[in-house]
Amino acid sequence: MIRINKSGSEQLRVQVGIFKGVEYVDIRVYYYDATKQEWKPSRKGVAFKRELLPEVVKALEEVGGK
Numbered sequence: 001m002i003r004i005n006k007s008g009s010e011q012l013r014v015q016v017g018i019f020k021g022v023e024y025v026d027i028r029v030y031y032y033d034a035t036k037q038e039w040k041p042s043r044k045g046v047a048f049k050r051e052l053l054p055e056v057v058k059a060l061e062e063v064g065g066k
Contacts, residue, residue: 001013001014001015002014002015006029008032009031009032009034010029010030010031010032011029011030011031011032011039012027012028012029012030013026013027013028013029013030013041014026014027016050017047022049023049023050023051024047024048024049024050025047025048025049025050025052025053025056026045026046026047027045027046027047028041028042028044028045028046028047029041029042029044029045030042
């Protein structure tokens with residue numbers, strides 16, 4: 001898992017998971033719940049089949065100006 005801090009109370013997490021035998025890449029915003037003192041996933045995010053990762057990376061590079 002890779003964590004990218006957005007602010008003191010939000011992180012962007014990139015991780016790989018398996019659902020029904022299919023590998024997925026999940027990119028999701030997590031927020032810090034101060035009452036429970038733990039990070040929790042928000043509804044903000046996207047998951048896609050890992051086989052699409054090269055296309056997603058290419059699109060991000062184009063948007064980023066590389």
